[in-house]
Amino acid sequence: MNLRFTQFSTPMYWSALLILSILLSFCLNLGHFPAAILLACMFSAILLSTHGAKLFIPKWYFALAQGVIGCLMARSLQPQALNALVHYWPIFVIVSLAVFSASVGLGWLLMRRGIFPGSTAVWGLAPGAAAAMVMMAESYGADVRLVAFMQYLRVAMVTTIAAIIAHFYTSMGVMQVSIPTHWFVEDGLNLAKTLIIAVGISTAAYKLAIPGGSMFLPMMLATALQYFGLLVIELPFLLLTATYAIIGWSIGLRFNSAILKHAWQSLPQVLIAISALIILSGLIAIGLWRLADYDLFTSYLASSPGGADSIAVIAATTTVDTSFVMSMQLSRFLFVLIFGPIVAKFVATKMA
8 A cells, every 4th residue: 555645734743753763763672772762853854754744854954963963972972082082193193094985986886887977976874974975965966856866875884883783782781771861951051151152153053054063063162162171062862862863853854755766776776885885884884893992882883974963872871882883983983074065076077
């Protein structure tokens, strides 16, 4: 039966999405899945959106949610962790270069086989923040529809696989899922400071159209203030729950039937390319695990190809070295931000 929701009103759409998200989140929590709320909202949105539901999350809502995630990432970057990470800067360069090179190579293969035109394949597989990669791809003349499709399909696959691996580790007793310390506000002043950074900086970055700025600028400012003892980041779980929902819905609602129809013929090749990128990142994680003093799952999240906001949620809800994971995600994003346009143009012109 081909279920469609086109006869529903907008409030009915949102009610169905909310109810489905709550039910699925409850089921995933029973299975002790990390990032259960984000996954439930993402899958619920994909289901409704691909069956005719016409819903969208305003972009500035998504920007605000990314600001909160940026502060969540900053909370893990404590001073002692940052001081220790300074000594491992060669690892950040090597891993960032390896993941970026793998994505460029796979993108070049898709372009050479005539599956995608120009630099679209390179931007579609670029392992940075998905929203930032879509914005940058549009600025540099790529087909933004295909880039968005590839980016958010990759985010969905990376998030799902990481959550499944985390669930396996938890069930085997290798690590335990973290329990939120508080649902509501513990320190009103610290919450106000945190919200000023999350909301103010992310809004400014959104207005100025800074690629990835809505998440990474609040993270860097909050990290600096925390490092010098000027801020204690306060993030009650109720606020994080709303943030996870917005992130999950924003990702899922992009998978509408029009985009899927447009990309249907290339879907097998895209899935193969994304799977290859994930496998290559897994091999890099194994090398990182063997050469550096980090557990295997921490290494996997650190080398995971993109979806920094969803990876931040999974890292925050599992017992891993969150500071290392977030530092690696940040360094790779900056790497792609600096070299992505140059490499994409070179691949699209000189290597075509």
